[in-house]
Amino acid sequence: MLRLIIDKELREIIGSTKFAVTFGVMSLLILLAFYVGARNYQVSMREYEAAIAENTKQMEGLTDWSRVDNRIFLKPQPLTALVSGISNDIGRTVPIQTQSEPRSQDSRFNDDPIYAVFRFIDLEFIFSIVLSLFAILFAYDAVNGEKERGTLRLAFANPVPRDKYILGKLVGSFFALAVPLLVPLLLGCLLLPLLGVSMESTEWIRLATVIAAGLMYLGVFLTLSIFVSSMTEHSSSSFLLLLVIWIFAVLIIPRTAVFVAGRAVDVPSVDEVDFQKSTYLSQLWDDDMKKMDEFRRSNPGSPGESHEDRHRKFRAYMTELADARTGKLDVFSQRLNEDRNNRDLVRQHLALGIARISPASVFALAATDLAGTSLNLKNRFDMAARAYRDSYARFIQEKTGSATSFWWMGNQNEDAEEIDPYELPAFEFKEAPVSDYVTSALPDLAILVLFNLVFFSGAFVAFLRYDVR
Amino acid sequence: MFSLLVERELKGILLSPKFTATFGVCSLLMLLSLFVGIQEYHHSVTQYETALQLNDRQLAGETSWWGIDSKVYREPDPMQVFVSGVDYDVGRLSDISTWNEVKLKNSSYSDDSLFAIFRFVDFTFIVQIVLSLFAILFTYDAINGERESGTLKLAMSNAVPRARYVLAKFVGAWLGLTIPVLIPVLLGVLVVLLIGLPLDADSWAKLATFLGVSILYFTFFIALGIFVSALTRRSSVSFLILLVTWVSLVLIIPRAATMAAGQVVRVANVAEIDAKKDRYSTDRWLAYRSARMQQRDQRESQMANMTEAERAVFRDANRQKWTEEEDALRQTTLEEIAEYSRKLDEDLNNQKAQMQAVAFTLSRFSPSSAYQIAAMNLAGTNIDVKTRYEQAMQDYRKAFNTFVDAKRQEERMQNRRRFGGGQDEPLDLTEMPRFQSPEYTYQEAVAPSVLDMGLLSLYVLAAFAGAFVAFLRYDVR
Numbered sequence: 001m002l003r004l005i006i007d008k009e010l011r012e013i014i015g016s017t018k019f020a021v022t023f024g025v026m027s028l029l030i031l032l033a034f035y036v037g038a039r040n041y042q043v044s045m046r047e048y049e050a051a052i053a054e055n056t057k058q059m060e061g062l063t064d065w066s067r068v069d070n071r072i073f074l075k076p077q078p079l080t081a082l083v084s085g086i087s088n089d090i091g092r093t094v095p096i097q098t099q100s101e102p103r104s105q106d107s108r109f110n111d112d113p114i115y116a117v118f119r120f121i122d123l124e125f126i127f128s129i130v131l132s133l134f135a136i137l138f139a140y141d142a143v144n145g146e147k148e149r150g151t152l153r154l155a156f157a158n159p160v161p162r163d164k165y166i167l168g169k170l171v172g173s174f175f176a177l178a179v180p181l182l183v184p185l186l187l188g189c190l191l192l193p194l195l196g197v198s199m200e201s202t203e204w205i206r207l208a209t210v211i212a213a214g215l216m217y218l219g220v221f222l223t224l225s226i227f228v229s230s231m232t233e234h235s236s237s238s239f240l241l242l243l244v245i246w247i248f249a250v251l252i253i254p255r256t257a258v259f260v261a262g263r264a265v266d267v268p269s270v271d272e273v274d275f276q277k278s279t280y281l282s283q284l285w286d287d288d289m290k291k292m293d294e295f296r297r298s299n300p301g302s303p304g305e306s307h308e309d310r311h312r313k314f315r316a317y318m319t320e321l322a323d324a325r326t327g328k329l330d331v332f333s334q335r336l337n338e339d340r341n342n343r344d345l346v347r348q349h350l351a352l353g354i355a356r357i358s359p360a361s362v363f364a365l366a367a368t369d370l371a372g373t374s375l376n377l378k379n380r381f382d383m384a385a386r387a388y389r390d391s392y393a394r395f396i397q398e399k400t401g402s403a404t405s406f407w408w409m410g411n412q413n414e415d416a417e418e419i420d421p422y423e424l425p426a427f428e429f430k431e432a433p434v435s436d437y438v439t440s441a442l443p444d445l446a447i448l449v450l451f452n453l454v455f456f457s458g459a460f461v462a463f464l465r466y467d468v469r
Numbered sequence: 470m471f472s473l474l475v476e477r478e479l480k481g482i483l484l485s486p487k488f489t490a491t492f493g494v495c496s497l498l499m500l501l502s503l504f505v506g507i508q509e510y511h512h513s514v515t516q517y518e519t520a521l522q523l524n525d526r527q528l529a530g531e532t533s534w535w536g537i538d539s540k541v542y543r544e545p546d547p548m549q550v551f552v553s554g555v556d557y558d559v560g561r562l563s564d565i566s567t568w569n570e571v572k573l574k575n576s577s578y579s580d581d582s583l584f585a586i587f588r589f590v591d592f593t594f595i596v597q598i599v600l601s602l603f604a605i606l607f608t609y610d611a612i613n614g615e616r617e618s619g620t621l622k623l624a625m626s627n628a629v630p631r632a633r634y635v636l637a638k639f640v641g642a643w644l645g646l647t648i649p650v651l652i653p654v655l656l657g658v659l660v661v662l663l664i665g666l667p668l669d670a671d672s673w674a675k676l677a678t679f680l681g682v683s684i685l686y687f688t689f690f691i692a693l694g695i696f697v698s699a700l701t702r703r704s705s706v707s708f709l710i711l712l713v714t715w716v717s718l719v720l721i722i723p724r725a726a727t728m729a730a731g732q733v734v735r736v737a738n739v740a741e742i743d744a745k746k747d748r749y750s751t752d753r754w755l756a757y758r759s760a761r762m763q764q765r766d767q768r769e770s771q772m773a774n775m776t777e778a779e780r781a782v783f784r785d786a787n788r789q790k791w792t793e794e795e796d797a798l799r800q801t802t803l804e805e806i807a808e809y810s811r812k813l814d815e816d817l818n819n820q821k822a823q824m825q826a827v828a829f830t831l832s833r834f835s836p837s838s839a840y841q842i843a844a845m846n847l848a849g850t851n852i853d854v855k856t857r858y859e860q861a862m863q864d865y866r867k868a869f870n871t872f873v874d875a876k877r878q879e880e881r882m883q884n885r886r887r888f889g890g891g892q893d894e895p896l897d898l899t900e901m902p903r904f905q906s907p908e909y910t911y912q913e914a915v916a917p918s919v920l921d922m923g924l925l926s927l928y929v930l931a932a933f934a935g936a937f938v939a940f941l942r943y944d945v946r
Contacts, residue, residue, distance in 0.1 A: 021709055025716065029721065043731065047740075050737075054740075058744045058748030058751075085586070107576060110579065113555040113559055113855055114727060114730075114828055115727060116555045117841065117852065118726070118832065118841075125720075240487055243606070244491075247494065251599065259505050263512060269516050272519065279527065279530070344581075351583060378582050
């Protein structure tokens with residue numbers, strides 16, 4: 001019996017013009033997202049490689065390591081192009097200096113604001129906005145539409161249990177939409193290697209989980225539509241109601257919730273933190289200047305000592321001070337950063353927690369977590385940059401004797417040997433293990449399942465009491 | 470006759486339950502967007518003012534002109550409440566110093582990426598996405614719905630000219646939808662007045678024009694709805710077509726166009742350019758240093774045969790000249806570096822302008838993009854905000870450098886010691902030039918929007934003409 005109902009539902013949906021049109025649009029969009037994602041990935045990869053090459057090239061021919069301007073770059077990931085998350089909003093380049101803390105800059109949207117105007121088409125966008133709208137379009141009249149046409153009464157003239165009927169409706173419409181959707185998705189996945197984007201097996205697993213999350217999200221809107229449709233008399237009113245819900249859930253709640261809740265928690269602005277750091281630094285400088293004066297006064301130099309020797313001694317002392325200064329500043333900055341991060345975390349929990357009343361936010365958060373483009377990306381990149389800075393400082397210390405030598409203090413040595421830029425420690429932004437991504441997405445995936453269950457039980461209860469006449 | 474038809478149409482819209490629901494939602498959303506927008510504006514003003522104060526305090530703590538550098542900030546504009554544009558994406562500040570180039574950094578979204586996840590909701594967003602959807606919802610069955618219910622046949626059995634009938638449909642739908650939408654808009658403007666958003670005359674003019682453009686955009690979707698419904702027999706079909714059209718016009722074409730442009734025009738990466746600049750600057754400063762060494766050796770050799778006392782006299786006599794020489798050398802170096810950067814930046818900006826032209830041309834096939842571009846141009850939150858501010862900041866940097874250079878020279882002539890002891894006194898900053906935010910007048914705002922306004926009008930005309938012609942041939946049975 002159940003199979004019969006599912007069969008009927010499947011046939012009804014797949015045979016409709018509506019299905020042909022929306023399926024066409026969805027396939028086109030999905031393939032477009034994969035194609036453009038792959039091309040974008042290649043373009044960013046080229047840019048990334050060009051930036052690295054240029055960074056190395058500009059060091060060639062220099063003779064002093066302390067004169068080197070070094071930069072590290074965020075390596076593009078294929079999944080980033082498919083689910084962009086915040087990857088375009090965070091800085092991709094970090095100038096590395098031994099004395100100051102690394103700070104990422106040059107976000108893609110800042111460099112090319114034209115992309116920020118209309119943003120990108122990615123899988124997350126297509127699923128969360130277009131697919132949910134189409135889900136409503138197919139299920140808004142699942143129950144009350146049958147009633148209006150009189151087929152519901154006809155169906156219940158037979159001994160059909162109501163629970164089986166509603167379950168059959170849901171399963172039927174889910175498969176009718178989800179299975180055809182898999183076709184362009186699989187084609188898209190096939191497109192990636194064809195376009196020369198190679199992904200590791202862990203990335204494939206993550207992509208598959210993103211797609212699974214997308215299907216769960218589709219389920220949320222299907223169950224919701226069936227729920228609303230079995231709560232209302234007319235299909236026109238259920239459509240209107242669903243459209244309003246859609247507008248709020250997809251377009252309004254995620255955006256406003258984060259802004260309103262986010263501003264409720266006070267997080268010191270970056271400007272304030274920077275001010276504190278630079279005030280502290282200038283204090284340290286003032287103290288050190290006095291110490292240098294003191295040093296000069298107390299070491300007038302013995303008569304036998306040459307000017308050069310005196311200069312060298314003073315330089316050594318300055319370097320010593322500079323190293324101590326950097327150390328102190330690092331500790332101070334770290335404390336400030338930690339404080340800001342902690343408050344930021346509180347804010348994130350509050351804002352995202354409230355945003356999660358909309359399934360669209362839940363899906364977006366799950367998808368970006370899986371793709372590695374959530375807020376974690378920024379933290380991980382910052383941490384990696386800091387670690388690199390430390391190893392870079394050690395390297396420079398080895399090469400020049402001090403991590404904080406000032407190039408204007410160095411000796412001009414015309415026939416010094418050229419440096420070899422390839423000796424520099426390489427920056428590698430390691431991927432977290434796949435379990436990390438999945439674990440962080442797990443709560444959101446669970447919420448999606450919960451949404452499905454709640455709406456389905458709502459539909460179930462509502463339909464049991466539904467007046468089929 | 471005409472007014473009767475309009476009246477009938479008006480009643481049909483205003484009395485429907487659909488209308489009550491959508492009107493409520495629209496009003497709520499518009500007011501919500503303004504509420505969030507105003508809150509964000511106040512937040513950015515506070516942030517801006519605090520930043521300025523902190524910068525002043527930091528400058529006030531300096532004791533030597535040598536290490537001095539400053540920061541300048543982009544000033545929040547109240548128009549961003551209505552059209553946030555790329556305001557949150559573009560860097561808020563730039564360092565100003567002798568050694569470093571102007572570069573906007575620390576965009577709101579990169580500082581607080583939390584807000585970048587779902588981005589912002591503003592008035593433009595509501596009009597662009599929600600209102601257009603509602604316009605379709607009300608007009609998708611304007612003609613074929615009447616046919617299905619049989620009223621069209623009935624109406625046409627009277628002596629009603631078809632042209633007049635379709636015109637009345639359009640006017641009625643327009644009035645019935647636009648006037649109610651204007652109520653929350655005016656309410657919002659009232660809120661803005663009461664809260665005291667600092668809008669000057671120019672901003673009010675921009676706002677009025679922006680609202681006009683919004684209505685024009687909304688009108689397009691009304692006309693489009695009537696057009697498609699006059700092309701099709703059944704309202705379910707016209708709704709499907711309109712929904713797909715809406716998805717493509719509002720959500721797809723704008724995005725796809727920019728991405729296509731990105732594929733066609735290759736724009737160099739900023740990091741690449743920066744690396745080139747760094748290398749050039751290092752080379753120049755190395756050359757500068759050798760030149761200084763040479764200078765010093767030359768002077769030493771001039772004084773080689775002098776006694777200590779003679780040397781002092783010689784030094785004093787030449788101090789002015791030497792300082793000038795040294796300054797000239799430094800100036801040339803700085804200018805050469807600036808010139809090199811300027812050339813690289815110019816190339817980059819040309820590439821970007823080219824890409825932008827392609828992207829905007831392609832995306833303007835959708836009225837939705839035309840509307841957004843016009844809105845951003847009017848509000849001054851367009852992509853040009855970046856170049857506009859960078860230009861102003863570069864000019865400021867020149868003034869700042871000239872001023873600081875003069876001060877440094879003074880300081881050197883007074884022979885203040887580099888390594889200060891206890892006699893540090895704060896610098897006199899009263900004469901230091903202050904950064905003035907670039908003006909963005911109404912004329913400047915309207916000039917680039919004219920094209921898009923014209924395009925929108927054209928789209929409206931085309932859709933209406935389509936509806937007109939389609940209805941003249943419509944089979945009313």
